[in-house]
Amino acid sequence: MLYRKICNIALFFTSIFAFFTWSLTNSISFPYLDNIIIKFLINFASAYGFFRIIVTFAAFILERIPIVKKKIFKSSYFEGTWVGYYQSPSDDKHVVFYQTIEQSFDNAQILSKAYNLEDMNFRGIWISTSSISIKPQESELSYLYKFDSSSNNNLNTNGLFIANYQKGKSKIPFRITGHSFNVTAKTKIKTELIKVSDKTIINDEKKVKQDALNFYKEEEEIKQLKSS
Secondary structure (H helix, E strand, O other), X not given: OHHHHHHHHHXXXXXXXXXHHHXXXXXXXXXXHHOHHHHHHHHHHHHHHHHHHHHHHXXXXXXXXHHHHHHHHHHHOOOEEEEEEEEOOOOOOEEEEEEEEEEOOOOEEEEEEEEEOOOOOEEEEEEEOOXXXXXXXXXXEEEXXXXXXXXXXXXXXXXXXXXXXXXXXXXXXXXXXXXXXXXXXXXXXXXXXXXXXXXXOXXXXXXXXXXXXXXXXXXXXXXXXXXX
16 A cells, blocks of 8 residues: 555656656657657656656655654554563463564564563564555554464464554554464464554663563553452
């Protein structure tokens, strides 16, 4: 969707550029320009080259200026660091994790690290293995993933993550509620995430792990208040 938007913008400016180049070639009175085929080839080559320049330049800006990227992505902007939690069906342990999402104008890559809640020992890592499907109008996202466990008690597995997300006042997603379905679990695994930063480089892993732990504790307090 974003790539289509960039192409539409590029086509608009290319149409204007093509109009002026066509007018210019018609106004120049050189013998070889009287041939309609040569005129067409010149106009086509110049218009196509201009179109590629616009698309390449837009992609370059998107990749390097976060503010511009956020403005263009809007409700599809997920890049940054997220923290969350879930309950593992294999051993019923509660797990907290942090997740980084790197997003380009045509794809996104997800990397997550999970830790046991009781002792904060490293549990495993999972990465997205497919393109991230984002549906802004339905506030839905989904992707395939591969989970690599750090323990022999938890088998490595592949799965599917499907979720809905909430957007803030600026229409930027800030919370994700979803379910994982993997080949070893016989039930869906509910997962909650919130965004804590627009950055994708973790300089202080201890702090991010604490953010995940705090998020879990806050959610548990809210549940207790609702049930009392």
